[in-house]
Amino acid sequence: MNSQWNELAAIKRELAARDWFPGTSGNLSIKVSEDPLTCLVTVSGKDKYKETESDFVLVDEDGRPLTDQGKPSAETVIHLEVYKKTDAGCSLHVHTLDNNVISELYGEKGSITFRNVELIKALDIWEEDGEFTIPIVENWADLPKLGKAISEKIKPDTKAVLIRNHGITVWGRNAFEAKRHLEACEFLFSYQLKLLHAKAANLKEVL
Numbered sequence: 001m002n003s004q005w006n007e008l009a010a011i012k013r014e015l016a017a018r019d020w021f022p023g024t025s026g027n028l029s030i031k032v033s034e035d036p037l038t039c040l041v042t043v044s045g046k047d048k049y050k051e052t053e054s055d056f057v058l059v060d061e062d063g064r065p066l067t068d069q070g071k072p073s074a075e076t077v078i079h080l081e082v083y084k085k086t087d088a089g090c091s092l093h094v095h096t097l098d099n100n101v102i103s104e105l106y107g108e109k110g111s112i113t114f115r116n117v118e119l120i121k122a123l124d125i126w127e128e129d130g131e132f133t134i135p136i137v138e139n140w141a142d143l144p145k146l147g148k149a150i151s152e153k154i155k156p157d158t159k160a161v162l163i164r165n166h167g168i169t170v171w172g173r174n175a176f177e178a179k180r181h182l183e184a185c186e187f188l189f190s191y192q193l194k195l196l197h198a199k200a201a202n203l204k205e206v207l
């Protein structure tokens, strides 16, 4: 469990450096065993910019703590749904301004699709006309219901789900891949927002 702890701590440090944990938001997990399913998950309500010896707690497949660092993330159920539904080894959840605004702009549509942007390759989409879709679910306060809503949106090629006006949950087979997917998603959100602004301002006309 030591190596998974260190891997998750390193990711947490890097996401903190990007300022992706405002107001104690966000939670991270890494799978420790497959059968029975256990994972390390961030302790609930902590300031994720700080590093302590009780940052992560080991939980079982029902989210029950197996170690005594504290209360597991309120959103542990989402991480567990991801592990149960995919081959993920690491799952990351962050709230950023860009992912919140995108989730609201495209919330009614129920998804956002990116094509013709180089960075979708970071999500393993290499075809000439490839596209990358992120489903968007409502932000149900009932967390098991939210977990189920997310699980239902996960298809074999899904790598992330947006929660409306809340944040993103993104995963990968390992920590390196999960972080690459998260960085790519956030790049795409920022790109899309800038593009929409530029179009709204008719910026092409002033060239």
Ligand SMILES: CSC[C@@H](O)[C@@H](O)C(=O)COP(=O)(O)O
Residues within 6 Å of the ligand: 023, 024, 025, 026, 027, 042, 043, 044, 045, 046, 072, 073, 074, 075, 093
């Ligand atoms: C403080 S706002 C964020 C929370 O409501 C929640 O969405 C979140 O991401 C963090 O919850 P946590 O229980 O600390 O894992």
Ligand SMILES: [Zn+2]
Residues within 6 Å of the ligand: 025, 026, 027, 075, 093, 095, 166, 167
């Ligand atoms: Zn959250």
